[in-house]
Amino acid sequence: MTTELIIAPPVTGKTTTCIQRIQAIRTNQPLAQIWVVVPDRLQAAAFRRRLAGSGGAMGTYVGTFGDLYRSILERSGTYVPVASSPLLHRLVQETVDRAVAQGNLPHFAPLQLLPGFILALRESFAELKRSLVYPEQFLDFTGSGSAAQKDLAVLYSRYQARLRELNWADPEGISWLAVAALERKSSTPASIHLLVVDGFDSFNGAQYQALKMLSQQVGDLLITFPGKIGSQRPAHRRFTESIERLIRELSPQITTLDLSPNLPPDLRHIESQLFEAEISAIQTPGQPILLEARSPADEAREALRWIKSLVVRENVPLSGCMMFTPNPTVYHPLLRAIANEFGIPIRCTQHEPLSNSPAITALLNLITLPSRNFKTRYLINVLRSPYFEFSMSPETVDKFEMVSRVAQIVEGRDQWLETWERLAPSSVPEQSDVDDERILPGLLRGSQAFELRQVLDAFFVNINPPDQLRTQTEWITWLEDLLDRLGFYERANSERDQAACEAFRETLRALVLSEAVVGERCGDYRQFLADLQGTLEGVGVREPTLVGQPAVLVGRMVEARGLRFQAVALLGFSEGVFPANEHPDPFLDESLRATLGLEQRLQREQAGLFYQAITRTDQYLLITRPYLSDDGEKWEESTFWKSVQRLFDASVIKTVRPDDPRPLSDAASSQELLFSAIRRRSLPQKYEFLNDRWNGLRHSREVLKARRSKHASGPHEGFVEPIAPALSQRYSPAQTWSASRLEYYGSCPYQFFVRTALGLEPRVLPKLGLDPSQLGSMLHKILEETYKSVTDPKDLQAVLDALMITSEQIFSTAPRIYGFRPSSLWEYEKVQLHDKLEKTVHALGEDSSWTPFAYELVFGIDGVPPLEINLGDETLRIRGVIDRVDRDTNGQLRVVDYKTGSSHLASSDLKDGHRLQFPIYALAVRDALNLGTPVDGIYWKILGAEAGSLKLAKFKTDTAQGVDAAVEVVCEHLLRIVKGIRSAEFPPHSPRDGCPSYCPTAQWCWRFEPEW
């Protein structure tokens, strides 16, 4: 019965020695029981492979400490079922609930319903158990501690008592039971001839205790450990403390392998000099070891390119390559996407979180809708989700979205109900598109609104959870029925979706089982959701299987031990990533950890981890880092990066910048090859199989060039001659034009194309407050009705009195007429709007020379003939509505156009062709309405209570002045506009004062300039 501890630096043959011992025993005693314990399944598989390669693995059991514990318990005749993760979650939650109900949790009670709290508690319990800290001990330790520590001790003790009561164990509890069995000597480990413990660089409390017991009970115990006896090297500090404890507790016979690590010269140099205060020499590396790229995405790309080049050029097998990252959340999705592009199969050691799955995200969005009070943003997303069958066409969902926007439905079924009640009985006249400030979206009303309401009501009834307390199993049955009704599982049919659905169903099954074990848990829907979401946290999805396929392994930095590869890439060596900035544990602070013998959180031995990581390779090593942070700032190197950098001259670093030219031979995917070829403007003949994509890219290049040029021209910038015949037909001389539509073209031809020719509208989220068209329509109507209702519009007091009455009347019916849902601010908004209208009436009355006499004069609609303008080659027919016409004492006329906005109202806007309405209205007053010849026209800013600077009487060109000059300018623009539309010339052209925010292309137009 001997215990031997083999201590040696990495790559000096520790595992080989273990295998030789095993094979030596096998030669003489083929039936001897031999156990090998390694840190994880990955290492178990690797050890088995090496064992098989050295003469056979038959009869040798290779597993983890967990496997060994279970074997010990079986041998001792103890069977305790291990609780699943959902069951443990439920147990911890129940423990917290009971403690709160009994008033035993004064400090943590407010955190009771937070799912993250339960998860954090589970981690703390597991850590305490791994370190063999028993509840009674912990209660004693914390007796004089903080309120948080006392609460934690109460919960830990109650949790453990409940587990015992149910006769279940958690995974860490198995180690306790195994240690207890060993202490009782009730198992028969003596039949184990040799127990090998290999690949560890530290042990937890339970493992130390188990090893101590086993050293007295198994045949021989052989432990390997990295490092050197009495080493003072900073790189060995992590191992030195463990070695000292092993020697203290096991009194082993010590063997040191005094061999030099079997590594290539550069790696041996790093291994021997890492973190040393004095270094022996600065070397020139055979090739760069440190690679910096712009971002984590570029870094992942370069690391995978390096691996691919080793596989293709150096014949390194895929399974001989490994990548370690400190932050799987950031790096694993990047590596998956880029590996897919490069055609490199990769396998991540950590499962993808279930919450990353699109199908599960859609499902959670659906079932959390009621608890989010049907927030419109989520509601519309759910209705559009491809994962559910709601028997609704996309057009119907568009209508819901439009209603929500117009009616300002932000959330809640009550807001929908209020809107339907407003829309259903009303029949509001259609809005004409004659004034851009008053074009209201065509809301469905009457029976159409009623039909829409029925569809949405059916949806709410379908997905709304019962308003009762139910057991968890009943809630799960309800959820499964809902998902069946919506065809969720049939629609989630990709390989990835199916794996996620299977993991989800497994979680539901485990929740049902937990209720069978622990007892019913009755709660409302909110509680069920919290339980479900808490349980789903931390559940991973297995990657789609790569059966029989070799793959590059991608693991976490903490897994970088024991395994050996031909090529290893280490990612994330910028400041704060690795070594990571540690934060104190909120439950187990540093002093408590020190007292209990737990690993320190703030001085965790990341240096030891790094040392292990760089010594995992036999041949090739690459360390990478991003050099720019997300906000474009320089990102400093990490201390570990610098510790390698200082061992070599400058050639150890390679910096890859996105604009650096790259030889075609370095391309790792056809995309990269084409990208480089485009830069060098030729694709060699040997790649002619890529010709189709090459031609597509050249075309894209032409498009980009056109869009980047200063002046818009050519077919990629709105000059679409092929559709000119169709447009000429659509906008034929028989067409009656809307003045505001013509202005769109005058302002920006591309805006006209998108907005008018294609009829596209911007998609905006509903928000509180009136939209500009609702506000414009309402204010125009109030002013019109006010002036119309007085006998003498010059009697200011009479107008103000009338304003009071009409504004009240129009405000009271506005929600129904204009389709919006008054917010809680509506009363306040009405007062404010009335104040502004009063100011505007005062200001309008200041110029006593003009008296309004005609309002809302339409032409070209409602049976009134259109304005006909003779442009020489054709007569243009135009429709419109004139807000108001004034007359002075001499009988001269003035046109007034109300505006709620205040931009683009200067003379230059008319000259540039952005404002055309005035001269057109002046002509309409004269020619279509036969009221006489206007001598002036003004834009009136309703909210600003002043006129715009463009006044027709003062308008000047080089040759003329006044209305005639304006008409002349407008006619020139009209000719240009009509010709441009029919010739299909729609170049994007940002207006002088910037693009209007309501332009439907503002979100994606490459020539967008913000308005100022």
Ligand code: SF4
């Ligand atoms: S964003 Fe500006 S340039 Fe682009 S279409 Fe609209 S108005 Fe024209």
